[in-house]
Amino acid sequence: MTVREIDASAVPDDAYLLDVREQDEWLAGHAPEAVHIPMTQIQERVSEVPADRTVYVVCRVGGRSLQVAAWLGRLGHDAVNVGGGMQSWEAARRPMISETGQEPFVA
Template identity: 45%
Template sequence: MREADVDVFAAKLAHGGFVIDVREPDEYTTGHVPGALSAPLSGLGSVLGELPGDRPVYVICASGNRSARAAEQLAALGVDAVSVAGGTAAWARAGRPLVRGNAAHAA
């Protein structure tokens, strides 16, 4: 399973990186990375058709545990998936912005 720290992830996101948030909907609405598609781990299969096939998919959760599992599942399906180390907590600790509400909510 591939992993990126929040600084690498932020640089990739700034250049059009694709990100999914595998936390539950209530966690997502309390604060998520700008542009993150909500794709709870329990329903990950329902968003497979929305994932790009031509670039990495960054996977984020609260702390990195669920995103690591999701990245492994996606990689097994042929998706170029990268887990974000430290998750949304590390993103927020680094002073990066969070969006509240359901923007980019899919699943």
């Protein structure tokens, strides 16, 4: 099964963006509207992922999100990998916030 991939600059503004990075990565910087479910928790929390809309999955560089997108696809979700991950998101100058009070960055 081939997973669709999209460039970070092409992710729709109103997309359901699922960030599967670990907590420290999330705290350092993430997309403002992203939903955080670490890859290590996705199996037990999959019920939180909407089945009725496209899910754009992002991690740091695209490897973990590719695995999660493929897994979600096997479950019947319409899942798209964000190629290049948050590094590409940052490079495309997409909005980011942090939870630390400091300037957001991709950890």
